[in-house]
Amino acid sequence: MQPQGSQILEIVALGTALMLFIAIFLVSFIVAHKKKQNDNFKEKKQMQISFETELTKTKMEVQEETRQTLAADLHDNIGQLLSLTSMTLASVNIDENSKAQQKIISAKELITRSIQELRQLSKLLHGEQLIQKGLPKAIEQEVNWLQKGGYYTVNYLNHIDESVEINKDKALFLYRLLQEAINNIVKHAEATVINITLKLVGNKLSLTIVDNGKGFNTLDTDITQHGIGLHTMQRRIALLNGSVKVTSDIGIGTTVSIIVPYS
Amino acid sequence: MLSISFYLEVICLVAGLVFYKKLSPYYIKWFVPFIFITVLVELPTNFNWIIFKGNNLWFYNIFTSCEFLFYFIIFYHAISNPRWKKLLLYLFPAYIIVALVNILFIQGIYKFHTISYRIASVIIIFYCFLYFKQLLSNDIEENILRIPFFWICAGLLIFYAGFFLYFCAFDYIVYTKTPYSVEYWRIISRTLNILLYGLFLTALLCNLKGAKY
Numbered sequence A: 001m002q003p004q005g006s007q008i009l010e011i012v013a014l015g016t017a018l019m020l021f022i023a024i025f026l027v028s029f030i031v032a033h034k035k036k037q038n039d040n041f042k043e044k045k046q047m048q049i050s051f052e053t054e055l056t057k058t059k060m061e062v063q064e065e066t067r068q069t070l071a072a073d074l075h076d077n078i079g080q081l082l083s084l085t086s087m088t089l090a091s092v093n094i095d096e097n098s099k100a101q102q103k104i105i106s107a108k109e110l111i112t113r114s115i116q117e118l119r120q121l122s123k124l125l126h127g128e129q130l131i132q133k134g135l136p137k138a139i140e141q142e143v144n145w146l147q148k149g150g151y152y153t154v155n156y157l158n159h160i161d162e163s164v165e166i167n168k169d170k171a172l173f174l175y176r177l178l179q180e181a182i183n184n185i186v187k188h189a190e191a192t193v194i195n196i197t198l199k200l201v202g203n204k205l206s207l208t209i210v211d212n213g214k215g216f217n218t219l220d221t222d223i224t225q226h227g228i229g230l231h232t233m234q235r236r237i238a239l240l241n242g243s244v245k246v247t248s249d250i251g252i253g254t255t256v257s258i259i260v261p262y263s
Numbered sequence B: 001m002l003s004i005s006f007y008l009e010v011i012c013l014v015a016g017l018v019f020y021k022k023l024s025p026y027y028i029k030w031f032v033p034f035i036f037i038t039v040l041v042e043l044p045t046n047f048n049w050i051i052f053k054g055n056n057l058w059f060y061n062i063f064t065s066c067e068f069l070f071y072f073i074i075f076y077h078a079i080s081n082p083r084w085k086k087l088l089l090y091l092f093p094a095y096i097i098v099a100l101v102n103i104l105f106i107q108g109i110y111k112f113h114t115i116s117y118r119i120a121s122v123i124i125i126f127y128c129f130l131y132f133k134q135l136l137s138n139d140i141e142e143n144i145l146r147i148p149f150f151w152i153c154a155g156l157l158i159f160y161a162g163f164f165l166y167f168c169a170f171d172y173i174v175y176t177k178t179p180y181s182v183e184y185w186r187i188i189s190r191t192l193n194i195l196l197y198g199l200f201l202t203a204l205l206c207n208l209k210g211a212k213y
Helices: A002-090 A097-131 A135-149 A168-189 A221-227 A230-239 B004-018 B031-046 B057-078 B082-106 B114-137 B148-175 B181-205
Strands: A153-158 A193-201 A204-211 A243-249 A253-261
Touching: A002 A097, A002 A168, A002 A230, A002 B114, A002 B148, A002 B181, A097 A135, A097 A168, A135 A153, A135 A168, A135 A193, A168 A193, A168 A204, A168 A230, A168 A253, A230 A243, B004 B031, B004 B181, B031 B057, B031 B181, B057 B082, B057 B114, B057 B148, B082 B114, B114 B148, B148 B181
Parallel strands: A153 A193
Antiparallel strands: A193 A204, A204 A253, A243 A253
Protein backbone atom coordinates (compact mmCIF):
# COMPACT_ATOMS: atom_id res chain seq x y z
CA MET A 1 0.00 0.00 0.00
CA GLN A 2 2.78 2.44 0.97
CA PRO A 3 4.60 2.55 -2.39
CA GLN A 4 1.23 3.04 -4.12
CA GLY A 5 0.44 5.97 -1.84
CA SER A 6 3.87 7.51 -2.43
CA GLN A 7 3.49 7.07 -6.17
CA ILE A 8 0.13 8.81 -6.10
CA LEU A 9 1.69 11.62 -4.10
CA GLU A 10 4.48 11.94 -6.65
CA ILE A 11 1.97 11.98 -9.51
CA VAL A 12 -0.05 14.62 -7.69
CA ALA A 13 3.07 16.69 -7.03
CA LEU A 14 4.14 16.44 -10.67
CA GLY A 15 0.60 17.19 -11.86
CA THR A 16 0.38 20.18 -9.54
CA ALA A 17 3.73 21.48 -10.81
CA LEU A 18 2.51 21.00 -14.38
CA MET A 19 -0.80 22.79 -13.71
CA LEU A 20 1.12 25.58 -12.02
CA PHE A 21 3.45 25.83 -14.98
CA ILE A 22 0.52 25.93 -17.43
CA ALA A 23 -1.25 28.62 -15.38
CA ILE A 24 1.91 30.75 -15.16
CA PHE A 25 2.60 30.22 -18.86
CA LEU A 26 -0.97 31.27 -19.69
CA VAL A 27 -0.70 34.46 -17.63
CA SER A 28 2.66 35.29 -19.26
CA PHE A 29 1.19 34.58 -22.69
CA ILE A 30 -1.70 36.97 -22.02
CA VAL A 31 0.69 39.70 -20.88
CA ALA A 32 2.86 39.21 -24.00
CA HIS A 33 -0.16 39.06 -26.31
CA LYS A 34 -1.70 42.20 -24.86
CA LYS A 35 1.63 43.99 -25.18
CA LYS A 36 1.76 43.04 -28.85
CA GLN A 37 -1.86 44.18 -29.24
CA ASN A 38 -0.96 47.52 -27.62
CA ASP A 39 2.01 47.95 -29.98
CA ASN A 40 -0.33 47.32 -32.92
CA PHE A 41 -2.76 49.91 -31.54
CA LYS A 42 0.06 52.44 -31.27
CA GLU A 43 1.19 51.71 -34.81
CA LYS A 44 -2.38 51.98 -36.11
CA LYS A 45 -2.84 55.27 -34.26
CA GLN A 46 0.40 56.59 -35.73
CA MET A 47 -0.72 55.57 -39.21
CA GLN A 48 -4.08 57.25 -38.65
CA ILE A 49 -2.32 60.46 -37.56
CA SER A 50 -0.05 60.46 -40.63
CA PHE A 51 -3.03 59.72 -42.86
CA GLU A 52 -4.97 62.64 -41.40
CA THR A 53 -1.92 64.91 -41.70
CA GLU A 54 -1.54 63.93 -45.35
CA LEU A 55 -5.25 64.48 -45.92
CA THR A 56 -5.11 67.94 -44.35
CA LYS A 57 -2.02 68.71 -46.40
CA THR A 58 -3.80 67.73 -49.60
CA LYS A 59 -6.87 69.73 -48.58
CA MET A 60 -4.63 72.76 -48.07
CA GLU A 61 -2.96 72.05 -51.42
CA VAL A 62 -6.36 72.05 -53.11
CA GLN A 63 -7.26 75.32 -51.39
CA GLU A 64 -3.91 76.81 -52.39
CA GLU A 65 -4.45 75.74 -56.00
CA THR A 66 -7.90 77.32 -55.92
CA ARG A 67 -6.38 80.56 -54.60
CA GLN A 68 -3.67 80.48 -57.25
CA THR A 69 -6.23 79.93 -59.99
CA LEU A 70 -8.26 82.77 -58.55
CA ALA A 71 -5.25 85.10 -58.46
CA ALA A 72 -4.12 84.10 -61.95
CA ASP A 73 -7.60 84.52 -63.40
CA LEU A 74 -8.07 87.87 -61.72
CA HIS A 75 -4.71 89.10 -62.96
CA ASP A 76 -4.49 87.50 -66.39
CA ASN A 77 -8.08 87.46 -67.53
CA ILE A 78 -10.34 89.82 -65.65
CA GLY A 79 -7.57 92.32 -64.95
CA GLN A 80 -6.55 92.37 -68.61
CA LEU A 81 -10.13 92.59 -69.80
CA LEU A 82 -10.91 95.48 -67.48
CA SER A 83 -7.69 97.28 -68.41
CA LEU A 84 -8.57 96.86 -72.04
CA THR A 85 -12.07 98.13 -71.33
CA SER A 86 -10.66 101.11 -69.51
CA MET A 87 -8.25 101.84 -72.35
CA THR A 88 -11.01 101.44 -74.93
CA LEU A 89 -13.33 103.78 -73.04
CA ALA A 90 -10.51 106.26 -72.50
CA SER A 91 -9.84 106.41 -76.21
CA VAL A 92 -13.45 107.19 -77.06
CA ASN A 93 -13.75 110.50 -78.81
CA ILE A 94 -17.37 111.59 -78.77
CA ASP A 95 -16.77 113.85 -81.81
CA GLU A 96 -16.01 110.78 -83.93
CA ASN A 97 -19.44 109.26 -83.78
CA SER A 98 -19.00 106.02 -85.75
CA LYS A 99 -15.64 105.12 -84.11
CA ALA A 100 -17.00 105.97 -80.67
CA GLN A 101 -19.96 103.69 -81.18
CA GLN A 102 -17.67 100.85 -82.25
CA LYS A 103 -15.44 101.36 -79.22
CA ILE A 104 -18.42 101.42 -76.87
CA ILE A 105 -19.67 98.15 -78.39
CA SER A 106 -16.17 96.67 -77.90
CA ALA A 107 -16.11 97.86 -74.30
CA LYS A 108 -19.53 96.34 -73.73
CA GLU A 109 -18.29 93.03 -75.12
CA LEU A 110 -15.22 93.19 -72.90
CA ILE A 111 -17.39 93.83 -69.87
CA THR A 112 -19.64 90.87 -70.81
CA ARG A 113 -16.55 88.66 -71.03
CA SER A 114 -15.34 89.98 -67.69
CA ILE A 115 -18.68 89.08 -66.18
CA GLN A 116 -18.41 85.59 -67.65
CA GLU A 117 -14.92 85.18 -66.21
CA LEU A 118 -16.15 86.43 -62.84
CA ARG A 119 -18.94 83.86 -62.93
CA GLN A 120 -16.40 81.14 -63.65
CA LEU A 121 -14.37 82.29 -60.67
CA SER A 122 -17.38 82.48 -58.42
CA LYS A 123 -18.23 78.92 -59.48
CA LEU A 124 -14.75 77.80 -58.43
CA LEU A 125 -15.11 79.40 -55.02
CA HIS A 126 -18.65 78.21 -54.66
CA GLY A 127 -17.66 74.51 -54.61
CA GLU A 128 -17.42 74.11 -50.84
CA GLN A 129 -20.86 75.62 -50.32
CA LEU A 130 -22.31 73.55 -53.12
CA ILE A 131 -20.97 70.35 -51.66
CA GLN A 132 -23.00 70.96 -48.50
CA LYS A 133 -26.06 69.96 -50.51
CA GLY A 134 -24.37 66.72 -51.53
CA LEU A 135 -22.11 65.60 -54.35
CA PRO A 136 -24.89 64.67 -56.82
CA LYS A 137 -26.44 68.17 -56.46
CA ALA A 138 -23.04 69.86 -56.84
CA ILE A 139 -22.38 67.93 -60.06
CA GLU A 140 -25.87 68.84 -61.28
CA GLN A 141 -25.04 72.51 -60.75
CA GLU A 142 -21.75 72.11 -62.62
CA VAL A 143 -23.62 70.48 -65.49
CA ASN A 144 -26.14 73.36 -65.54
CA TRP A 145 -23.32 75.89 -65.91
CA LEU A 146 -21.77 73.88 -68.71
CA GLN A 147 -25.09 73.60 -70.52
CA LYS A 148 -25.81 77.34 -70.15
CA GLY A 149 -22.70 78.02 -72.23
CA GLY A 150 -24.40 76.23 -75.11
CA TYR A 151 -21.17 74.67 -76.42
CA TYR A 152 -21.66 71.19 -75.05
CA THR A 153 -24.32 68.53 -74.85
CA VAL A 154 -23.94 67.27 -71.30
CA ASN A 155 -25.58 64.04 -70.14
CA TYR A 156 -25.52 63.51 -66.40
CA LEU A 157 -26.65 60.20 -64.96
CA ASN A 158 -26.92 60.06 -61.19
CA HIS A 159 -27.68 56.62 -59.76
CA ILE A 160 -27.13 57.61 -56.15
CA ASP A 161 -29.97 57.78 -53.72
CA GLU A 162 -30.18 60.92 -51.56
CA SER A 163 -30.07 58.80 -48.43
CA VAL A 164 -26.48 57.74 -49.17
CA GLU A 165 -24.19 59.77 -46.96
CA ILE A 166 -20.90 60.71 -48.59
CA ASN A 167 -18.06 62.02 -46.48
CA LYS A 168 -17.93 65.81 -47.10
CA ASP A 169 -14.13 65.93 -47.54
CA LYS A 170 -14.21 63.09 -50.03
CA ALA A 171 -17.11 64.71 -51.85
CA LEU A 172 -15.20 68.00 -52.17
CA PHE A 173 -12.11 66.17 -53.45
CA LEU A 174 -14.21 64.37 -56.04
CA TYR A 175 -15.94 67.58 -57.03
CA ARG A 176 -12.58 69.31 -57.54
CA LEU A 177 -11.36 66.38 -59.61
CA LEU A 178 -14.49 66.59 -61.73
CA GLN A 179 -13.89 70.33 -62.23
CA GLU A 180 -10.29 69.59 -63.22
CA ALA A 181 -11.43 66.96 -65.71
CA ILE A 182 -14.06 69.31 -67.18
CA ASN A 183 -11.51 72.12 -67.32
CA ASN A 184 -9.23 69.83 -69.34
CA ILE A 185 -12.08 69.03 -71.71
CA VAL A 186 -12.88 72.72 -72.16
CA LYS A 187 -9.24 73.69 -72.67
CA HIS A 188 -7.87 70.79 -74.68
CA ALA A 189 -10.41 68.25 -75.86
CA GLU A 190 -12.41 70.15 -78.47
CA ALA A 191 -15.35 67.95 -77.52
CA THR A 192 -19.04 68.49 -78.16
CA VAL A 193 -20.54 65.83 -75.90
CA ILE A 194 -19.72 65.16 -72.25
CA ASN A 195 -21.20 62.21 -70.36
CA ILE A 196 -20.96 62.18 -66.58
CA THR A 197 -22.05 59.12 -64.57
CA LEU A 198 -22.18 58.89 -60.80
CA LYS A 199 -23.05 55.53 -59.23
CA LEU A 200 -22.34 53.15 -56.38
CA VAL A 201 -20.41 49.96 -57.03
CA GLY A 202 -20.64 47.91 -53.84
CA ASN A 203 -19.45 50.25 -51.11
CA LYS A 204 -17.54 52.40 -53.57
CA LEU A 205 -18.42 55.53 -55.43
CA SER A 206 -17.79 55.58 -59.16
CA LEU A 207 -17.52 58.82 -61.13
CA THR A 208 -16.97 58.57 -64.88
CA ILE A 209 -16.42 61.49 -67.24
CA VAL A 210 -16.44 60.69 -70.95
CA ASP A 211 -15.93 63.14 -73.81
CA ASN A 212 -15.95 62.81 -77.58
CA GLY A 213 -12.99 65.12 -78.08
CA LYS A 214 -9.75 64.67 -79.99
CA GLY A 215 -8.21 62.41 -77.35
CA PHE A 216 -4.51 62.06 -76.58
CA ASN A 217 -1.78 59.51 -76.23
CA THR A 218 -1.86 58.34 -72.62
CA LEU A 219 1.76 57.22 -72.95
CA ASP A 220 2.84 60.78 -73.62
CA THR A 221 4.42 61.65 -70.27
CA ASP A 222 4.52 65.33 -71.14
CA ILE A 223 0.72 65.43 -71.24
CA THR A 224 0.00 63.02 -68.40
CA GLN A 225 2.43 64.53 -65.91
CA HIS A 226 2.25 68.19 -66.72
CA GLY A 227 -0.78 68.74 -68.87
CA ILE A 228 -3.60 67.36 -66.79
CA GLY A 229 -1.82 66.55 -63.54
CA LEU A 230 -2.71 62.87 -63.65
CA HIS A 231 0.03 62.14 -61.15
CA THR A 232 -1.46 64.62 -58.63
CA MET A 233 -4.90 63.23 -59.32
CA GLN A 234 -3.69 59.69 -58.61
CA ARG A 235 -1.93 60.73 -55.42
CA ARG A 236 -5.06 62.43 -54.07
CA ILE A 237 -7.31 59.56 -55.01
CA ALA A 238 -4.90 57.12 -53.35
CA LEU A 239 -5.31 59.12 -50.13
CA LEU A 240 -9.00 58.33 -50.27
CA ASN A 241 -8.15 54.65 -50.82
CA GLY A 242 -9.46 54.96 -54.34
CA SER A 243 -8.18 54.70 -57.88
CA VAL A 244 -8.28 56.76 -61.07
CA LYS A 245 -8.03 55.44 -64.61
CA VAL A 246 -7.64 57.55 -67.75
CA THR A 247 -8.17 55.97 -71.15
CA SER A 248 -8.01 57.91 -74.37
CA ASP A 249 -8.18 57.22 -78.10
CA ILE A 250 -7.04 59.81 -80.58
CA GLY A 251 -10.01 61.09 -82.54
CA ILE A 252 -12.52 59.25 -80.37
CA GLY A 253 -12.30 60.85 -76.92
CA THR A 254 -11.20 60.40 -73.34
CA THR A 255 -12.65 58.56 -70.34
CA VAL A 256 -11.72 59.37 -66.75
CA SER A 257 -12.94 56.79 -64.21
CA ILE A 258 -12.62 57.53 -60.51
CA ILE A 259 -13.50 54.99 -57.82
CA VAL A 260 -13.39 55.77 -54.09
CA PRO A 261 -14.98 54.26 -50.94
CA TYR A 262 -17.83 56.62 -50.08
CA SER A 263 -18.15 56.42 -46.26
CA MET B 1 6.96 30.33 13.36
CA LEU B 2 4.66 32.39 11.21
CA SER B 3 4.41 31.37 7.54
CA ILE B 4 5.49 33.68 4.72
CA SER B 5 2.02 33.52 3.22
CA PHE B 6 0.55 34.81 6.49
CA TYR B 7 2.99 37.72 6.45
CA LEU B 8 1.89 38.43 2.89
CA GLU B 9 -1.77 38.34 3.93
CA VAL B 10 -1.05 40.88 6.67
CA ILE B 11 0.93 43.08 4.23
CA CYS B 12 -2.01 42.85 1.79
CA LEU B 13 -4.36 43.95 4.55
CA VAL B 14 -2.14 46.88 5.55
CA ALA B 15 -1.69 47.92 1.89
CA GLY B 16 -5.45 47.62 1.35
CA LEU B 17 -6.19 49.79 4.38
CA VAL B 18 -3.54 52.41 3.54
CA PHE B 19 -4.56 52.76 -0.11
CA TYR B 20 -8.25 51.96 0.41
CA LYS B 21 -9.49 55.21 -1.16
CA LYS B 22 -7.28 54.78 -4.21
CA LEU B 23 -8.36 51.22 -4.94
CA SER B 24 -10.29 50.90 -8.16
CA PRO B 25 -12.54 49.61 -9.60
CA TYR B 26 -14.95 49.65 -6.67
CA TYR B 27 -15.06 45.86 -6.20
CA ILE B 28 -11.31 45.73 -5.50
CA LYS B 29 -12.13 47.62 -2.28
CA TRP B 30 -14.16 44.57 -1.16
CA PHE B 31 -10.91 42.60 -0.96
CA VAL B 32 -9.87 44.60 2.09
CA PRO B 33 -12.59 43.24 4.45
CA PHE B 34 -12.21 39.86 2.75
CA ILE B 35 -8.47 39.73 3.49
CA PHE B 36 -9.17 40.97 7.02
CA ILE B 37 -11.51 38.01 7.63
CA THR B 38 -8.94 35.65 6.06
CA VAL B 39 -6.25 36.96 8.40
CA LEU B 40 -8.61 36.50 11.38
CA VAL B 41 -9.38 32.93 10.27
CA GLU B 42 -5.70 32.06 9.86
CA LEU B 43 -4.52 33.76 13.06
CA PRO B 44 -5.21 30.76 15.35
CA THR B 45 -3.41 28.35 12.99
CA ASN B 46 -0.36 30.57 12.80
CA PHE B 47 -0.17 31.20 16.54
CA ASN B 48 -1.22 27.68 17.54
CA TRP B 49 -4.25 28.98 19.38
CA ILE B 50 -6.94 26.47 20.07
CA ILE B 51 -10.30 28.04 19.43
CA PHE B 52 -12.30 24.94 18.63
CA LYS B 53 -11.54 21.77 20.47
CA GLY B 54 -11.29 18.65 18.32
CA ASN B 55 -11.94 18.60 14.58
CA ASN B 56 -12.23 22.14 13.20
CA LEU B 57 -12.74 21.19 9.54
CA TRP B 58 -16.40 22.21 9.76
CA PHE B 59 -15.19 25.79 10.25
CA TYR B 60 -12.88 25.65 7.19
CA ASN B 61 -15.70 24.10 5.17
CA ILE B 62 -17.90 27.12 5.92
CA PHE B 63 -15.07 29.60 5.39
CA THR B 64 -13.87 28.18 2.05
CA SER B 65 -17.46 27.95 0.77
CA CYS B 66 -18.02 31.61 1.64
CA GLU B 67 -14.69 32.41 0.00
CA PHE B 68 -15.95 30.92 -3.28
CA LEU B 69 -19.22 32.85 -3.01
CA PHE B 70 -17.20 36.04 -2.56
CA TYR B 71 -15.21 35.30 -5.71
CA PHE B 72 -18.45 34.62 -7.59
CA ILE B 73 -19.70 38.08 -6.59
CA ILE B 74 -16.42 39.67 -7.66
CA PHE B 75 -16.54 37.91 -11.05
CA TYR B 76 -20.14 39.04 -11.45
CA HIS B 77 -18.90 42.63 -11.29
CA ALA B 78 -15.75 42.11 -13.37
CA ILE B 79 -17.19 40.15 -16.28
CA SER B 80 -18.95 42.29 -18.89
CA ASN B 81 -20.59 39.58 -21.01
CA PRO B 82 -24.28 39.53 -19.92
CA ARG B 83 -24.65 35.80 -20.61
CA TRP B 84 -21.80 34.79 -18.29
CA LYS B 85 -22.91 37.35 -15.71
CA LYS B 86 -26.37 35.83 -15.73
CA LEU B 87 -24.89 32.35 -15.32
CA LEU B 88 -23.23 33.51 -12.11
CA LEU B 89 -26.62 34.54 -10.76
CA TYR B 90 -27.68 30.90 -11.10
CA LEU B 91 -24.34 29.49 -9.97
CA PHE B 92 -24.42 31.45 -6.72
CA PRO B 93 -27.51 29.78 -5.16
CA ALA B 94 -26.71 26.50 -6.93
CA TYR B 95 -23.30 26.40 -5.27
CA ILE B 96 -24.79 27.12 -1.83
CA ILE B 97 -27.09 24.11 -2.31
CA VAL B 98 -24.28 21.87 -3.65
CA ALA B 99 -21.91 22.85 -0.81
CA LEU B 100 -24.60 22.37 1.86
CA VAL B 101 -25.69 18.97 0.50
CA ASN B 102 -22.05 17.88 0.21
CA ILE B 103 -21.02 19.12 3.67
CA LEU B 104 -24.13 17.95 5.49
CA PHE B 105 -25.05 14.73 3.69
CA ILE B 106 -22.25 13.42 1.44
CA GLN B 107 -18.78 14.07 2.86
CA GLY B 108 -19.94 15.10 6.26
CA ILE B 109 -19.21 18.17 8.35
CA TYR B 110 -15.96 16.83 9.84
CA LYS B 111 -14.33 15.99 6.51
CA PHE B 112 -12.95 18.59 4.12
CA HIS B 113 -15.57 19.27 1.42
CA THR B 114 -13.32 18.30 -1.52
CA ILE B 115 -16.20 17.60 -3.92
CA SER B 116 -17.79 21.04 -3.70
CA TYR B 117 -14.28 22.58 -3.47
CA ARG B 118 -13.31 20.97 -6.79
CA ILE B 119 -16.56 22.09 -8.43
CA ALA B 120 -16.02 25.68 -7.28
CA SER B 121 -12.35 25.55 -8.36
CA VAL B 122 -13.41 24.59 -11.89
CA ILE B 123 -15.92 27.47 -11.95
CA ILE B 124 -13.29 29.93 -10.75
CA ILE B 125 -10.76 28.69 -13.32
CA PHE B 126 -13.41 28.95 -16.04
CA TYR B 127 -14.23 32.54 -15.07
CA CYS B 128 -10.54 33.42 -14.96
CA PHE B 129 -10.31 32.25 -18.58
CA LEU B 130 -13.39 34.29 -19.44
CA TYR B 131 -11.88 37.39 -17.87
CA PHE B 132 -8.61 36.92 -19.77
CA LYS B 133 -10.57 36.47 -22.99
CA GLN B 134 -12.44 39.69 -22.19
CA LEU B 135 -9.13 41.51 -21.67
CA LEU B 136 -7.74 40.27 -24.98
CA SER B 137 -10.86 41.14 -26.92
CA ASN B 138 -10.97 44.69 -25.51
CA ASP B 139 -10.32 46.85 -28.54
CA ILE B 140 -8.52 49.55 -26.63
CA GLU B 141 -4.95 50.29 -25.76
CA GLU B 142 -4.46 49.42 -22.08
CA ASN B 143 -1.62 48.24 -19.90
CA ILE B 144 -3.00 45.09 -18.30
CA LEU B 145 -0.20 45.12 -15.75
CA ARG B 146 -1.97 48.12 -14.26
CA ILE B 147 -5.35 46.41 -14.07
CA PRO B 148 -5.84 45.12 -10.49
CA PHE B 149 -8.30 42.40 -11.42
CA PHE B 150 -5.85 40.95 -13.93
CA TRP B 151 -3.48 40.19 -11.02
CA ILE B 152 -6.35 38.87 -8.88
CA CYS B 153 -7.37 36.56 -11.72
CA ALA B 154 -3.77 35.46 -12.29
CA GLY B 155 -3.54 34.64 -8.57
CA LEU B 156 -6.84 32.73 -8.53
CA LEU B 157 -5.99 30.79 -11.67
CA ILE B 158 -2.56 29.77 -10.40
CA PHE B 159 -3.93 28.93 -6.93
CA TYR B 160 -6.94 26.86 -7.97
CA ALA B 161 -5.25 25.21 -10.98
CA GLY B 162 -2.38 24.28 -8.69
CA PHE B 163 -4.64 22.94 -5.95
CA PHE B 164 -7.08 21.14 -8.23
CA LEU B 165 -5.15 17.90 -8.68
CA TYR B 166 -4.18 17.88 -5.04
CA PHE B 167 -7.80 18.06 -4.01
CA CYS B 168 -8.68 15.33 -6.50
CA ALA B 169 -6.38 12.99 -4.58
CA PHE B 170 -6.88 14.70 -1.20
CA ASP B 171 -9.26 12.13 0.30
CA TYR B 172 -7.02 9.23 -0.65
CA ILE B 173 -3.81 10.91 0.53
CA VAL B 174 -5.11 12.23 3.84
CA TYR B 175 -7.40 9.46 4.95
CA THR B 176 -5.03 6.63 3.96
CA LYS B 177 -2.30 8.54 5.81
CA THR B 178 0.16 8.34 2.94
CA PRO B 179 3.71 9.02 4.18
CA TYR B 180 5.01 12.57 3.60
CA SER B 181 1.49 13.70 2.71
CA VAL B 182 1.64 16.41 5.38
CA GLU B 183 4.99 17.66 4.06
CA TYR B 184 3.66 17.67 0.50
CA TRP B 185 0.56 19.51 1.68
CA ARG B 186 2.68 22.14 3.41
CA ILE B 187 4.92 22.71 0.38
CA ILE B 188 2.06 22.97 -2.10
CA SER B 189 -0.18 24.95 0.19
CA ARG B 190 2.48 27.44 1.21
CA THR B 191 3.83 27.90 -2.33
CA LEU B 192 0.37 28.50 -3.75
CA ASN B 193 -0.62 30.80 -0.89
CA ILE B 194 2.56 32.85 -1.36
CA LEU B 195 1.78 33.17 -5.08
CA LEU B 196 -1.88 34.02 -4.40
CA TYR B 197 -1.25 36.71 -1.80
CA GLY B 198 1.81 37.99 -3.66
CA LEU B 199 -0.41 38.55 -6.68
CA PHE B 200 -3.20 40.03 -4.53
CA LEU B 201 -0.67 42.48 -3.15
CA THR B 202 0.41 43.37 -6.69
CA ALA B 203 -3.28 43.90 -7.54
CA LEU B 204 -3.68 46.34 -4.66
CA LEU B 205 -0.58 48.32 -5.60
CA CYS B 206 -0.42 48.07 -9.39
CA ASN B 207 -2.43 51.12 -10.39
CA LEU B 208 -1.09 53.49 -7.80
CA LYS B 209 0.80 56.49 -9.14
CA GLY B 210 4.48 55.69 -9.37
CA ALA B 211 4.01 51.95 -9.82
CA LYS B 212 6.53 50.95 -12.48
CA TYR B 213 5.24 48.69 -15.22
